[in-house]
Amino acid sequence: MLDPLEVHMxxxxxxxxxxxxLQLPFQALLKIEKFGxxxxxxxxxxxxxxxxxxxxLQTVSSYxxxxxxxxxxxxxxxxxxRTRIILRPNxxxxxxxxxxWPTLTDEEWIRVEVALKDVILADYGKxxxxxxxxxxxxxxxxxILGAEITPPSLQRQQIAEIEKAAKEQSQLTAKTTKTVDKFGNQMLVTTTTNYEQSLYASRTDWRVRALSATHLHLRTRHIYVPTENIDENGLTYVMPKNLLRRLIMIGDLRTQIGGLLFGVSAPENVKIKEIRCIVMPPQVGNHQSVVxxxxxxxxxxxxxLEPLGWIHTQPSELGQLSPIDVMTTAKMMATNTEWQGENCIVL
Known part of the structure; x- marks a missing residue:
């Protein structure tokens, strides 16, 4: 089929x-009366x-x-x-x-597609x-695409055979371990049962994260604020470096932590907000959000002090506010009337 098309192209x-x-059944086109x-x-x-x-393509996407x-x-x-009857029911x-193909509306095509899928699956199941x-x-x-797949019954049988073989092999394997105690004496231990050979590992790399968290304070040595898209008529916020440093030091590489910002307006200019403290309320955090x-x-x-927004850590930098941050800010403003939208920021 590709040869004449390549010549034409x-x-x-x-x-x-x-x-x-994929084994797409283009030969089925020959069963259509128009082509026949x-x-x-x-x-x-x-x-x-x-x-x-x-x-x-006038009403649906190419996909x-x-x-x-x-x-x-x-x-x-x-x-x-059966397919001919489904395509032209009356x-x-x-x-x-x-x-x-017959001229049908989008709703009629949806019903036809569901019926065609049932025909294909019923034939495969039989x-x-x-x-x-x-x-x-x-x-x-x-x-539907014609890819080669293993029938579920045969697939489950193969999985069961592999698990059985691995279990039998582990039961017959003896393992000798050489260790040294605190006095420098060498010990040889031979184990044959499964529970003596089990290795327990955490799902998270907590050891690497714990060691890396001790160096987080080094990231506060060089702090910069991007100057792109800054509105000169907007509010200016002053963040003490010691507050930011303390927040980063108690943070984690993956689990997010957050705090509420409180401060005052500068006496000489009300458009300058000085952040005086970060309140750390009880919270639940993961790698995506903090609640x-x-x-x-x-x-x-x-x-x-007046509320000035909230701040939180995150594993990677985003170019914009995430939907979770927007929802958290909206809930806080809806519940607390003293939180004003023009004064609150999210860091």
Whole structure:
């Protein structure tokens, strides 16, 4: 099939045709009456081009159109008669003269695609003695595309055999370990049972993180603020370096921590906000977010200070606010009336 197309594309050097390992059933196109009649009436070899997408690209994306075409071709390949009935359920459905497939609305195509998928899966389940309900979405996709997959029953059997062989091998293996005690005496220990040979490992590299966290304070030696997209008419915030240094020192490489910013306005200029303290409320953090209580803290030391936003650590730098940061700020402003949007920032 590629040879005539490659010859036809010699005049278009910017187009490269590549083969695919997927077994797409393009031969099912020959089962369509329009193509069959064209072949029967042919008197000489000729190149004929058809748009098998019809006018689908006017309402759906190219990905949806290709998926729909693969569904139709696969269904025609496994059950030609049933597919014809699904594509034209009643005589009122017509096919335009310049089209290949019946003219249906988007809602009708959705119902047709679901029915075609059921036909394909039912044929696969019957041939391989597999319950269709036990198939995963990845297996369903591979079945429709024609990729080679192992039937679930055979796959489970192979997994069970591998696990059994590994278990038998581990039961018969003796392991000798050479260790040294605190007095310098060498000890040879031979173990044959599984629980004596088990190795326990943490899911996280906590040791590397703990050692690296002790050097976080070194990152505060060189702190810079990017000057791009700074509004000269906006507010200016002054952050003491000792506060920022202390926050970074108690932080972690992955788990986020955060605090609420409180400060005052400069006496000579109300547009300059001086951050005086960082309040660390009870919080739950992970590598993606940190969660506070939605109520702002109350303390006698905060009476003369105004809220200026909040600050948190993160594993990597982002070019903009994450959706989680926006939601956290919105919840805090909605719950606490003293939090004003024009004064609060997120660092």
């Amino acid at each position: 010699l005049d278009f050097p910017n187009i490269v045709l590549k083969g695919s390992e 009649d064209l072949i029967l009436r042919a008197t000489e070899p000729q190149m004929v081009l058809f748009n098998v997408f019809d006018d689908w 949806t159109a290709f998926s729909r075409l693969v569904l139709i071709l696969r269904a025609l390949h496994v059950n030609n008669e 005589p009122s459905v017509i096919t335009e003269a310049h089209h290949v 041939k391989n003695n597999v319950n269709v309900a036990s198939l995963t979405q990845t297996e369903i996709r591979d079945i 506070f209580s939605k109520y702002a803290p109350e303390h006698e030391l905060l009476r003369d």
